[in-house]
Structure formats: C-alpha cells, structure tokens
Amino acid sequence: MPPVALRHIFDQVVAYGLHDCLELGTGFGTTACVIASALDCIGGGRLVTIDLDQSGPVNVGRLMAHCGIDPARVEIVAEPLGYNWWLGDALGTRHGDAARERGFDFCLLDGAHEWNQDALAFLLVARLLRPGGWLAVDDLDFRLRQVAERPEFGARDPRELDSFQMRQVWDLLVQSHPDFGDRHEFPPGRLGWARKLRPRHTPLGWLDRLRRAQPRRLGAPGF
Numbered sequence: 001m002p003p004v005a006l007r008h009i010f011d012q013v014v015a016y017g018l019h020d021c022l023e024l025g026t027g028f029g030t031t032a033c034v035i036a037s038a039l040d041c042i043g044g045g046r047l048v049t050i051d052l053d054q055s056g057p058v059n060v061g062r063l064m065a066h067c068g069i070d071p072a073r074v075e076i077v078a079e080p081l082g083y084n085w086w087l088g089d090a091l092g093t094r095h096g097d098a099a100r101e102r103g104f105d106f107c108l109l110d111g112a113h114e115w116n117q118d119a120l121a122f123l124l125v126a127r128l129l130r131p132g133g134w135l136a137v138d139d140l141d142f143r144l145r146q147v148a149e150r151p152e153f154g155a156r157d158p159r160e161l162d163s164f165q166m167r168q169v170w171d172l173l174v175q176s177h178p179d180f181g182d183r184h185e186f187p188p189g190r191l192g193w194a195r196k197l198r199p200r201h202t203p204l205g206w207l208d209r210l211r212r213a214q215p216r217r218l219g220a221p222g223f
C-alpha cells in the first residue's frame, strides 16, 4: 500500500478516535502496524486482524516486534476457512470477546479481492460496524490479471481476472447501502471510505439522512 494511503488510514483512526478496529487480510502486517500505532496515539484500543494463515516467515507478529508494538494491542487471527466464517461467528454469538460484543469502529477490507468473498464480507461487516464507524475498501482499481502469474489465480475465468472486483463491491453494494454515508475515495482509485450512519428509525438517524441529502446547502456535518 502506498505511503499516502497508509498515512490516511493512520490519520482517520486518530482523527475519529476509532478504538475498536478490524482488518480483513493481514498480509505481512504493514497496515496492522500502522493501525496499532495510531491506536497508541489515541491512548488505547484494539485491532483484530484476520488472515488464512499467520505463520509465514515474514508475519505480523514479527513486524510488530520490529516496530515495538505492544502485542496486547493486536489480536492476530488465523482462520483457514476465511474471514467470512469469523464474521459469521462474530454475528452469531456476539458474546465473549468484548470488541465483538460492542462492534467495531473501523474495518479495513483488504483480503481476497474477489466479488464472491468480499461482497459477503462487506454485508457482514456492515452489521458489525457501530454507527459512526468507518469502512475502508482497498484496491478499487485492482484486477487479478495484475497477479495472474500466481498459481492460485492461473485457472481463473477471464472475467474474474479482468474485472475490477473490489470496484464492483464498492459500486454495487457500498455506494447504494442505505446505512452508509460520507462515501469518498482517497487516495482515488485505491481506498473507498464509507461511514455507517445512525439507525434510520431513530430521530438522530433520520436527521443525519436529511442533512446528507443537502450537502451543498448545509455542509456535511459529522456526528
């Protein structure tokens, strides 16, 4: 992820005080370290970061140690079935872990980059985010064709390889979701940001939607 995108993630966590964070797709742990460092700046919080496997030679635990990040700050989850199973468990049980029970203030979706998996991931995360919480969808302008040499993508259908699958999630699901507002891209073509609104059946949720329907006249106030 380019530094400008990492910087924006850091800034958003700090600016909005996003204490309970969720990352879908840990990779080597770069973004996890950035989010955990932002949590340090706001004096507390927790990140749950999920990947299929966390045991590679370069992994988030090692990177955190290298960066001097408190291990208690990050829950590292290896879920071989994929994050949608973890999200399903979180929705189904909603007890035990305190963060899951209360929901999340921020979710970075940066995992499979595939419509089949990430459309569902978004719909599950939409239920777990708290009102006022932010979602960031990475790689809006990415196609699997860019990494088609990897063995796991070799036999894919050309449509899967050539579609902008995260753009599909963004355009078809996030942009039209009635519970989200304040949608924007930053950096453009890279991260899509959307904020969960307060429930529509509450007076404040109803007001939020009225305000957002008139952004030019009234500004777009946060809450």
Ligand SMILES: C[S@@+](CC[C@H](N)C(=O)[O-])C[C@H]1O[C@@H](n2cnc3c(N)ncnc32)[C@H](O)[C@@H]1O
Binding pocket: 001, 024, 025, 026, 027, 028, 029, 030, 031, 032, 050, 051, 052, 053, 079, 081, 082, 083, 084, 110, 111, 112, 113, 117
């Ligand atoms: C682009 S990397 C994440 C990079 C990381 N967010 C960063 O910028 O430092 C995507 C990761 O998602 C993981 N992934 C793909 N599909 C997944 C799934 N269904 N469940 C969990 N992790 C998945 C891959 O194993 C890979 O490590």
